[in-house]
Amino acid sequence: MxxxxxxxxxxxxxxxxxxxxxxxxxxxxxxxxxxxxxxxxxxxxxxxxxxxxxxxxxxxxxxxxxxxxxxxxxxxxxxxxxxxxxxxxxxxxxxxxxxxxxxxxxxxxxxxxxxxxxxxxxxxxxxxxxxxxxxxxxxxxxxxxxxxxxxxxxxxxxxxxxxxxxxxxxxxxxxxVADAAAKITVPEGTADIISFNGAGQDNPIARAGGVHAALLQSLGFTVEDPNPEWHSQPNQRADFVWAPYEKLVDLTSATTFILSRDNEGAKAFLEDPVLANLPSVKAGQVYGLGANSFRIDFYSATEIVDGIVENFSK
Structure with missing residues (x-):
């Protein structure tokens, strides 16, 4: 057999x-x-x-x-x-x-x-x-x-x-999450969540109705919803807009979170000369959402919450 x-x-x-x-x-x-x-x-x-x-x-x-x-x-x-x-x-x-x-x-x-x-x-x-x-x-x-x-x-x-x-x-x-929200001071204005890939590539931006936005909203942040017309793929999605690099300059948020990166990895966005006039870059409020933040489950969500408490603790 x-x-x-x-x-x-x-x-x-x-x-x-x-x-x-x-x-x-x-x-x-x-x-x-x-x-x-x-x-x-x-x-x-x-x-x-x-x-x-x-x-x-x-x-x-x-x-x-x-x-x-x-x-x-x-x-x-x-x-x-x-x-x-x-x-x-x-x-x-x-x-x-x-x-x-x-x-x-x-x-x-x-x-x-x-x-x-x-x-x-x-x-x-x-x-x-x-x-x-x-x-x-x-x-x-x-x-x-x-x-x-x-x-x-x-x-x-x-x-x-x-x-x-x-x-x-x-x-x-x-x-x-409720305990974490009580420990932080949320910056004024809205926040973006971006999977930053740089020039010549799509840079997915989290939508206000997605799971990443839901987690940040539970902590007190207001997430900027990107223009769905920027989406470069055939089918619209409820969680992300696949935006060309050039569209990133149209974002207006005072805070930016970079997916799949820690704070050190987020410096590539902060130091990009094309993005120098973004409100979040001018304010120096660009943060990594965490190395494991691309897929949200209990374990990665906990890591994200801990990272936000570390960055925004009162």
Whole structure:
């Protein structure tokens, strides 16, 4: 028997045992349950998952935050987990299944999952392999791009039976943010959040309705919404405007945050001669939002909040 055939047989037998166990516990714990996916379909989950495979490295952070039993996860395009939660994944023995952009079905069988999590969008989406995943284990589809990590945690709590853990994590974080807001002095005027790539490239600017803006707004900042007509890609987005470099000079905010950079890394924006007349540059109020701030989950959001307290403490 080949390793792949052996893995498939193991998954089938494990799945049968799992269904039998789940059927005996239905009345006691509310299983099975039906989960509504982001694509409008539903997934029947027979019993509370014990072995979760996340195909999306972005979603994995929120699964770990609510203490979901993740056994394997896809990684970023560089083949690594996100730095903000990589130590947690290592501590819990999470297997690195594949880098974003490629899927290893044999690795899925090897993980023996009883729940598979797929993102509907993003570079870490494995939606093209949905039918193959569904043949192995119950598979849920989520859209992390249209919601905060707190909202995502609520959906994952529903799918995993960890509703109370998800609610507690969100409540704890919200209290942490409220405490942080009381410790800082927010500069007057609006703020920008920019993924700064320099001349000759698009420089995505966070929109007021995106998750990055929502986090800053919870701390008391007002985020300037960039002109959606600057967007250089075919489809408009609710979270970012992909703006040409030349449009950055039209921003009016007194404070600028640079995505994926610390304060030292943000100096490239502060020292760019083309941007010298921006209000935030003139005021010297350009800050890194944090090295891990590109994807917002519980871990990176906590890092962002801590960084803002350090920069704006009363």
């Amino acid at each position: 080949t390793p792949l055939a052996h893995n498939r047989r193991s998954v089938m037998l494990a799945g049968l045992a799992f269904v039998l166990l789940g059927s005996s516990a239905m009345a006691a714990d509310g299983w099975p349950r039906s989960f509504t996916n982001a694509d409008g379909t539903t997934t029947e989950i027979a019993a509370q998952p014990q072995r979760i495979l996340s195909t999306s490295v972005t979603i994995t952070g929120t699964l770990l935050a609510i203490d979901a039993p993740v056994v394997a996860s896809g990684s970023a395009g560089n083949g690594k987990f996100f730095a903000q939660w990589a130590p947690v994944a290592e501590e819990r023995g999470v297997t690195n299944a594949w880098p974003a952009g490629s899927v290893d079905i044999e690795a899925v069988y090897a993980a023996q999952p009883d729940l598979i999590v797929v993102s509907v969008t993003g570079a870490d989406s494995a939606l093209d392999q949905l039918a193959e995943f569904q043949a192995i284990a119950p598979t849920i589809v989520l859209n992390y791009g249209s919601q905060t990590w707190q909202e995502l945690a609520g959906h994952l709590g529903d799918a995993t039976g960890l509703e109370e853990a998800a609610a507690a994590k969100v409540a704890g974080f919200d209290a942490y």
